[in-house]
Amino acid sequence: MAFRIITDxxxxxxQWIIDQYGLTVIPTPVVIDGVDHFDRKDIFPDTxxxxxxxxxxxxxxxxxxxxxxxxxEPFAQAGxxxxxxxxxxxxxxxxxxxxxxxxDLLEKYPDFKLTIVDSKCAxxxxxxxxxxxxxxxxxxxxxxxxxxxxxFFCSHMEHSVTVETLxxxxxxxxxxxxxxxxxxxxxxxxxxxxxxxxxxxxxxxxRGRKASIDRIIERTGEVGQGLDRQVIALVHGDCLAEAEAxxxxxxxxxxxxxxxxxxxxxxxxxxxxxxxxxxxxxxxxDERFEKYLA
Numbered sequence: 001m002a003f004r005i006i007t008d009x010x011x012x013x014x015q016w017i018i019d020q021y022g023l024t025v026i027p028t029p030v031v032i033d034g035v036d037h038f039d040r041k042d043i044f045p046d047t048x049x050x051x052x053x054x055x056x057x058x059x060x061x062x063x064x065x066x067x068x069x070x071x072x073e074p075f076a077q078a079g080x081x082x083x084x085x086x087x088x089x090x091x092x093x094x095x096x097x098x099x100x101x102x103x104d105l106l107e108k109y110p111d112f113k114l115t116i117v118d119s120k121c122a123x124x125x126x127x128x129x130x131x132x133x134x135x136x137x138x139x140x141x142x143x144x145x146x147x148x149x150x151x152f153f154c155s156h157m158e159h160s161v162t163v164e165t166l167x168x169x170x171x172x173x174x175x176x177x178x179x180x181x182x183x184x185x186x187x188x189x190x191x192x193x194x195x196x197x198x199x200x201x202x203x204x205x206x207r208g209r210k211a212s213i214d215r216i217i218e219r220t221g222e223v224g225q226g227l228d229r230q231v232i233a234l235v236h237g238d239c240l241a242e243a244e245a246x247x248x249x250x251x252x253x254x255x256x257x258x259x260x261x262x263x264x265x266x267x268x269x270x271x272x273x274x275x276x277x278x279x280x281x282x283x284x285x286d287e288r289f290e291k292y293l294a
Contacts, residue, residue, distance in 0.1 A: 001079045003143045005134055006071075008063060008094065009039040010087040010267035011127035012235055014260065021134045026071045028087075028267040031059040039266040048266050049238035049274045058270045062092040068101035076109040081143075085130050085150060087267070088120045090198030115147060119154040120198030123268050124233035124260070125280045129153035131231075131260070136292040149289045156284040160219040161192040161200075162212035164239070164275025191215055192278075213242070216279050217249055224281035227254040229290070237264045237276035246277065 006024040007013070018025055027038035030048075033056055037043040052058060063071075075082050087094040095118040102114050119126035132153055133146055141149070189212035191204040206212050224230065232250065236243035240261070247259045264276050 001081060003081045003083070003137075003146070004075060005083045005085070005130060005137065005146070006075075007085045007126065007130045008087055008267075009041075009265055010092070010094075010123065011085070011130055012123040012262050012265050012268070013127040013130065014262040017127075017131055017134070017260075021138070023130070023134065024071070026063055026067070028063060028265070029061050029067075030266040030270060031057075031061070033057055037266075043266055045238065045263040045265055045269065048269060052270070052273060058266075060267055060270050062087070062094045063097060065097045065100040065104070068098045069104055072101055072105055072112075072114065073109075075114075076105050076112040079111075081113040083115045083117070083133070083146065083150060085117050085119050085126050085133070085154070087126070088122055088194065088198030089118050090120060090195070091122060091200065092267075115150075117150045117154060118198070119157075120194065120196070121154055121157050121280075122159065122194055122198075122200065123264055123278060123280070124235050124262050125157045125159050125194060126154060127262065128231075128233045128260070128280050129157060132289070132293060136289060139292040141289075141292040145288065145292075149286075152284075152286055152289065153282070156282050157280060158220075158223040158283050159192070159194045159278055159280050160216040160223070161272075161276065161278035162189050162209075162216055163192070163272050163277075164189075164209065164237075165273050191219065213246060213277060216277065217246065217253065220250065220279045220281055221254060223283050224254070225283055226285050227256050227281060229285065230256055230282055231258045231260060231293075232256050232279065232281040233260045233262060235262050235264050235276070235278045235280070237269050237272060238274045239277065242277060246279070250279070 027041040190202040
C-alpha cells in the first residue's frame, strides 16, 4: 500500500512538478461555448487566454462527486492511501463533492483511507503546499508528519494578487458595475487576498498597473516569514515577461531560495482574465517540516 498525495488543476502547478513526482491532478471542468472541456487535459493556458480575449462565452463549474469517484476509485482498488489537497470551499464546492465521493467509495471499499484537506487557498496557494508535501515525502518524511504538514502549510499561506482588467471580476459578480466602470476610468487596481474562509477579497486599491505590481511585491515582504528560507510562488495570466521581471525583483529583494513561476489555468483565469499576477508565500515556518525541505 502506497501513501499518495494528489490535488486538482485549480492548484496551477507547473508541468515540471507534475512530471517530476508523477502527481495525479484531477482536472477542473470549463465550459466554452456550451461545450465541456477539462483544465490542462484538453484546454491549456496558452490557448485559453486567447479564447477569453475573443469574447467567447466561458463558464466553470467545480469537479462533481461522480468525477471524484472515478478519480479516487483506482487508488481504492490498489489499496493505496490518499491525501487530497483541494481547491478552497470559499470559492468552489470541491470539498463537499469530494467528501460525497469518499463516502460512496467507503461503501464499496471500507478499508480505503482518504484524507481531504480543504486548502482554503487558490492557485499556487495550495499548489505550493502540495509541492512542499511532495518534497517532504521524497526526503523521507513519515506519513503522520505529512498529514500534520498539509493543514499547516495551507493555513499559513498568504496570497497577494492583482488583475489587469476589472471586467472578469464584474462578470463573475465579485465587484459591482459601478466599481468596474469607475475603476476602469481611473485605472484603479484592487489588491486581492484570500481570507480565513478561503474567499477572494479586495483588501486595498491602488492606481495603475505598476503601482499594483509594486504593492504585491511589498506586501509579500510584510506578510512572509523567513523569506530567505522559502521557496515561494508567482503566478500569471499570459504575462510571462512581467512575471519574470517580478521574479528577479523578489530574489534580489528578499533572497528567496527560489521563486516558482506558473501560469493561472482555466479554473481561476476564467474569473480574473488575462494579466492576473499573484505572489504566494508562507506566513509561518515549522522546523519539524523545514528539515525535510532543506
